[in-house]
Amino acid sequence: MMKKPENMPTAKRAPAKDVDAYLAGVPEPARSALQKVRAAIKAAAPKAVEGISWGMPGYKLGGYLGGFAAFKDHCSFFPGTTLEAFRKDIEGFTTTKGAIHFTPDHPLPAALVKKIVKARVKQHAGLASAGKSGR
Numbered sequence: 001m002m003k004k005p006e007n008m009p010t011a012k013r014a015p016a017k018d019v020d021a022y023l024a025g026v027p028e029p030a031r032s033a034l035q036k037v038r039a040a041i042k043a044a045a046p047k048a049v050e051g052i053s054w055g056m057p058g059y060k061l062g063g064y065l066g067g068f069a070a071f072k073d074h075c076s077f078f079p080g081t082t083l084e085a086f087r088k089d090i091e092g093f094t095t096t097k098g099a100i101h102f103t104p105d106h107p108l109p110a111a112l113v114k115k116i117v118k119a120r121v122k123q124h125a126g127l128a129s130a131g132k133s134g135r
Helices: 019-024 030-044 110-129
Strands: 049-053 056-060 064-070 075-078 100-102
Touching: 019 030, 019 049, 019 056, 030 056, 030 064, 030 075, 030 110, 064 110
Parallel strands: none
Antiparallel strands: 049 056, 056 064, 064 075, 075 100
């Protein structure tokens, strides 16, 4: 059995069945911060399919575009790609190999989320035209 990472929230209820239910279970002010990320993703990729994967909201359109989650001390945006191309844009945020951490007091700019999601849409379109599948 795989051990739960220490920074993951402990579930006190059943996993969310959809993004609305997920967000309903997130306390303020993190909920508002995540709702803004959700709106930016939808604006950048209005045809993306929204769902829950690995217990968190995620978006797909020709492949994984990104997702987000709330944790005890921060929120994260998971773009599903390395962040090197966005290094200048994400200065001032804590990052891991595949996530950008933020807080309601220091939220991700909607323009940055849109830029990353649009780049992912383009990347998947390129893979599709080359006959390859995206993640």
